Amino acid sequence: MSVCRACQAPLETPLGCSKCGALFTPPPGLSPFEIMGLERQAHVDSGALQKRLTRLARIVHPDFFSDSDQPTRQLAERHSAELNRAFEILSDPVQRAEWIVHDLGAPSERDSTPVPRAFLMQVLEWNELLDAAQAPSASAADMEAVRGLSTQLDRDHSVVLQQLLASLDPVPARAAPALRGARELLNQLRYLDRARERAAQCFAARGLETRGAARHID
């Protein structure tokens, strides 16, 4: 852990010092883990994360700098925004995993990381079912099928997410082969989310509630 340049106290975040209140201008491109002063980790305790945010937010809160010069006030505002953004990312398990994978130099989503053929076949089936439900000729049976699909997608999403987080715990070494597998699972989550969105659209079009579809379950 680094220490404060001004008072030598250990730093909890590179944005500022909790002891003497100094604000710093860290290098750009810090990861959300770095901003929150945490090790890269797949599983995050949401209560502890919330507490940490509250504590760190106090260091950079613009209200404490209302008497400071304008550049300092602006820095405090920027840091507060950055801190909140980092918190949002780390609170969302999928975005958190995406950051770990990205940080460790895994193939990007644009590289042709294979998604298993059997999985793509499933994606085709979901879409055919969703097409039928969105067609003007859609029947009550089609909507019932989408309901069943929606339940299955939610379940699959949570299973794949657990697999993903398990594959990143402990965090693999930089460029480890395991990261490729993690990318593949992230790709599957993309397809699952997309299908859940379409299912939600089907319900919305018929004035049905979506039962919290397309929300992440940690």
Add this chain to the structure above:
Amino acid sequence: MAYSEKVLDHYNSPRNVGALDKNSANVGTGVVGAPECGDVMKLQIQVEGDRIVDAKFKTFGCGSAIASSSLATEWIKGKTLDEAMTIRNTQIVEELSLPPVKIHCSVLAEDAIKSAVADFKAKRESLKEGK
């Protein structure tokens, strides 16, 4: 973003949409996807001897992905397997005037052809071994 006339033509009246019996010994099925945009493409070929006599596709994705796979099925019909394997995504880009952001759609179509041919060949090999 404006689509080219050829893309719109394929999008509005796609050729060879549908499915072939994936369990048939003469049918190869290719399935490929582009996770970043959620596109998924299925391309099937029916083969007699070494020649593709029929091709069908089903694509869930943007207009360019649909047009690329529609064009791909048109091009591979009547070709031998080896000839079909020589089709490059750049030819699809040129024919459909795809903009740079849509090049991945043509890559997907090229991959779908290769995937279908590979599936057919694997099937043929396993049938030979089975005999």
